[in-house]
Amino acid sequence: xxxxxxxxxxxxxxxxxxxxxxxxxxxxxxxxxxxxxxxxxxxxxxxxxxxxxxxxxxxxxxxxxxxxxxxxxxxxxxxxxxxxxxxxxxxxxxxxxxxxxxxxxxxxxxxxxxxxxxxxxxxxxxxxxxxxxxxxxxxxxxxx
Numbered sequence: 001x002x003x004x005x006x007x008x009x010x011x012x013x014x015x016x017x018x019x020x021x022x023x024x025x026x027x028x029x030x031x032x033x034x035x036x037x038x039x040x041x042x043x044x045x046x047x048x049x050x051x052x053x054x055x056x057x058x059x060x061x062x063x064x065x066x067x068x069x070x071x072x073x074x075x076x077x078x079x080x081x082x083x084x085x086x087x088x089x090x091x092x093x094x095x096x097x098x099x100x101x102x103x104x105x106x107x108x109x110x111x112x113x114x115x116x117x118x119x120x121x122x123x124x125x126x127x128x129x130x131x132x133x134x135x136x137x138x139x140x141x142x143x144x
Contacts, residue, residue, distance in 0.1 A: 005036075005038065009049075036055075053066055053080070054084055061095050081108075090142055099134070113140055
C-alpha cells in the first residue's frame with residue numbers, strides 16, 4: 001500500500017534514508033515546507049511502518065527514493081514512482097538525478113519511462129565527502 005507520509009513516520013524514514021549512498025537528512029526535515037513524501041508500507045493499514053519512500057521537492061523533482069533492503073525487488077519503488085506520476089497534471093515534467101554508476105536505479109527509472117537529459121559532474125558526495133560521483137539527470141513528461 002502507498003500512502004502519504006505522516007509525522008509519526010519520521011524515525012522509519014530516517015532509517016530508510018540511511019540505506020542511500022548519499023543521504024541528505026535536511027531533505028526529510030524540509031518535506032512539510034518544500035514537498036511531499038509518499039511511503040510504501042508492508043501491511044495494509046494507515047499506521048503500518050514504512051518500508052520505502054519517495055520524496056518529491058516542489059511539484060516536480062524526485063529527490064530521493066529509498067526501499068529497505070529486505071523489501072527490494074518487490075516493485076515498491078516502481079509503484080511509488082507511478083503514484084507520483086499519476087498525481088501530476090498532463091504535460092508536467094518530473095526530474096530526478098541518480099549516480100552514474102547506480103545501474104539498478106537507472107534501469108528502474110528507464111523502465112518507468114524516464115529519459116536521460118543530461119549529466120552533472122561531481123554531484124554526489126559519497127563516504128562523508130571523500131569522493132564525488134557524477135549524476136545522470138532524468139526527466140519524465142506526463143502524457144497529455
